[in-house]
Amino acid sequence: MTSTWQPLDHFLLMRGDDCLVLGHRLSEWCGHGPVLEQDMALTNIALDLIGQARLYYQYAGARLGQTEDQLAYLRTERNYFNAWLVEQPNGDFAHTIVRQFYYDWYENALLEVLEGSADEHLAAIAAKSRKEARYHRQFSSEWVIRLGDGTEESHQRMQVALNRLLPYVRELFENQPRHQMLIADGILSDVNGLWEGTEKEMKAVITEATLSFPVAAALPARGRDGLHTEHLGYLLTELQYMQRTYPGLTW
Amino acid sequence: MTTESLTRRFQDKIDQELKIEPKDWMPDAYRKTLIRQISQHAHSEVVGMLPEGNWITRAPSLRRKVALLAKVQDEAGHGLYLYSACETLGIRRETLIEELLSGKAKYSSIFNYPTLTWADIGAIGWLVDGAAIMNQVPLCRCSYGPYARAMVRVCKEESFHQRQGFEILLTLCQGAADQKAMAQDALDRWWWPSLMMFGPSDKDSIHTAQSMRWKIKRFTNDELRQKFIDMTVPQAEVLGLTIPDPELQWDEASGHYHSGPIDWEEFGQVLRGNGPCNAERLEARQRAHQEGTWVREAAQAYAAKQIEESKKVG
Ligand SMILES: [Fe+2]
Ligand SMILES: [Fe+2]
Numbered sequence: 001m002t003s004t005w006q007p008l009d010h011f012l013l014m015r016g017d018d019c020l021v022l023g024h025r026l027s028e029w030c031g032h033g034p035v036l037e038q039d040m041a042l043t044n045i046a047l048d049l050i051g052q053a054r055l056y057y058q059y060a061g062a063r064l065g066q067t068e069d070q071l072a073y074l075r076t077e078r079n080y081f082n083a084w085l086v087e088q089p090n091g092d093f094a095h096t097i098v099r100q101f102y103y104d105w106y107e108n109a110l111l112e113v114l115e116g117s118a119d120e121h122l123a124a125i126a127a128k129s130r131k132e133a134r135y136h137r138q139f140s141s142e143w144v145i146r147l148g149d150g151t152e153e154s155h156q157r158m159q160v161a162l163n164r165l166l167p168y169v170r171e172l173f174e175n176q177p178r179h180q181m182l183i184a185d186g187i188l189s190d191v192n193g194l195w196e197g198t199e200k201e202m203k204a205v206i207t208e209a210t211l212s213f214p215v216a217a218a219l220p221a222r223g224r225d226g227l228h229t230e231h232l233g234y235l236l237t238e239l240q241y242m243q244r245t246y247p248g249l250t251w
Numbered sequence: 252m253t254t255e256s257l258t259r260r261f262q263d264k265i266d267q268e269l270k271i272e273p274k275d276w277m278p279d280a281y282r283k284t285l286i287r288q289i290s291q292h293a294h295s296e297v298v299g300m301l302p303e304g305n306w307i308t309r310a311p312s313l314r315r316k317v318a319l320l321a322k323v324q325d326e327a328g329h330g331l332y333l334y335s336a337c338e339t340l341g342i343r344r345e346t347l348i349e350e351l352l353s354g355k356a357k358y359s360s361i362f363n364y365p366t367l368t369w370a371d372i373g374a375i376g377w378l379v380d381g382a383a384i385m386n387q388v389p390l391c392r393c394s395y396g397p398y399a400r401a402m403v404r405v406c407k408e409e410s411f412h413q414r415q416g417f418e419i420l421l422t423l424c425q426g427a428a429d430q431k432a433m434a435q436d437a438l439d440r441w442w443w444p445s446l447m448m449f450g451p452s453d454k455d456s457i458h459t460a461q462s463m464r465w466k467i468k469r470f471t472n473d474e475l476r477q478k479f480i481d482m483t484v485p486q487a488e489v490l491g492l493t494i495p496d497p498e499l500q501w502d503e504a505s506g507h508y509h510s511g512p513i514d515w516e517e518f519g520q521v522l523r524g525n526g527p528c529n530a531e532r533l534e535a536r537q538r539a540h541q542e543g544t545w546v547r548e549a550a551q552a553y554a555a556k557q558i559e560e561s562k563k564v565g
Contacts, residue, residue, distance in 0.1 A: 027308060027316075028307075031301050032304075032535065032538070033543065034543025035546070036327050039327050043327070047317060073312075147549050149556065150550065150552045150553045153545050153548075154548070239309070242310070249430060
């Protein structure tokens with residue numbers, strides 16, 4: 001069911017899929033945000049993330065002889081490698097912000113090390129994405145604080161969202177056996193090692209927000225192997241509708 | 252100074268093409284007309300996000316997805332500039348939004364039509380943004396300064412949207428038969444509603460004469476509609492699409508296209524709330540507002556706490 005991908009291609013797709021799937025989720029907010037300014041802010045992040053996804057797909061596509069659209073629109077669930085966190089539905093604004101917050105801290109930590117990748121192209125993508133990622137992290141962290149320390153209702157909603165989504169976070173920081181060679185070659189670094197520092201920083205923000213960092217067991221998430229929650233199928237059905245219905249046309 | 256002399260001075264200023272600014276004296280009716288028009292315009296930008304937003308998650312390529320997302324975001328920005336311009340007239344954005352949500356305020360009826368295929372995204376950009384430009388370019392010279400300045404920013408983006416919409420359709424028209432048929436179908440459905448965007452015909456337009464004296468309006472509805480037809484027909488020819496008006500033909504004598512009669516009955520129905528999507532559009536805005544209440548309240552509460560904190564420190 002799944003194709004065999006070279007380690008680097010798998011990594012590029014994994015990164016592209018994280019960005020595209022989360023960008024797609026955020027784009028579902030467009031026109032429905034709690035206030036116009038935040039509607040625009042979420043759209044901005046969606047635009048950045050889809051833009052980043054394209055960089056990874058274009059690089060992978062050049063290696064694989066495929067276009068970015070073929071990679072985005074013609075792969076099935078079992079060949080999508082995003083983490084479970086990013087495919088989770090938007091829920092209320094609290095869930096969207098918390099999902100973003102967890103993801104942003106992960107992405108920043110990862111990009112920081114990818115900037116030093118032995119693969120120059122990957123390092124360049126990381127350097128370009130990092131400016132945007134920093135801004136996203138600032139945005140989501142500020143909203144965690146604002147909503148955590150806002151009203152009783154917002155505080156409660158935020159704690160529910162933090163608890164609900166934390167079990168998805170550890171997957172982001174798991175080393176993939178198929179990336180061993182990339183780590184050995186200095187293309188990628190040990191992501192597991194990024195967890196401790198990142199957790200500490202997230203905790204500091206959550207504490208400032210008067211919220212508590214959840215204690216929760218990690219889920220047996222295997223998005224990186226193309227095993228997903230039930231949500232991704234629907235997301236891809238919508239995303240890929242046109243390309244599936246009218247194969248091979250130019251839009 | 253008497254109201255009479257104030258009014259005279261006000262009209263003199265307008266006649267000399269000087270701008271009226273928020274702090275200047277203005278007749279109540281002028282203020283009311285502007286609030287009605289600018290808020291209606293702002294609401295249209297915001298409700299207008301919905302039909303196009305309907306295709307963001309299904310856009311056929313990554314490039315199109317990004318472009319559409321950015322376009323819909325521009326419309327949100329237009330809504331913001333316009334609400335700000337309206338607030339300079341002494342009314343709060345919250346009040347304006349309440350009027351929209353209660354159904355008291357109007358927005359452009361065009362957004363009560365559904366986007367059924369991808370080609371509709373092209374048709375909206377080309378025709379709806381195109382018609383918006385026709386209406387808005389003269390508004391850049393509107394007598395009310397904040398509105399005129401907001402329009403200058405908005406118009407730049409609208410013309411980009413229009414080109415983008417045309418380009419979507421051009422791609423379809425140069426593509427497979429299915430794609431061209433999709434484009435024609437979209438034009439068939441959007442043509443007449445786009446012409447209705449210019450409002451009732453001059454003989455039935457109640458506000459036109461006064462708005463022209465105040466230089467809020469520079470051209471009548473029918474003049475703008477004619478300009479739009481004259482501009483659009485040759486573009487349809489480039490696309491190779493047929494405009495769904497059997498009476499449409501070039502009139503040598505007038506130097507304009509002659510077009511068939513508009514179905515004002517349909518226009519009236521949509522205006523009265525009986526268009527295909529009126530209820531859905533309003534519900535979507537109401538839902539967003541309602542579900543966002545706790546977020547807005549929390550943001551306010553947090554801001555208030557910050558002010559308290561800074562007082563303690565200071
Ligand atoms: Fe607009
Ligand atoms: Fe526009």
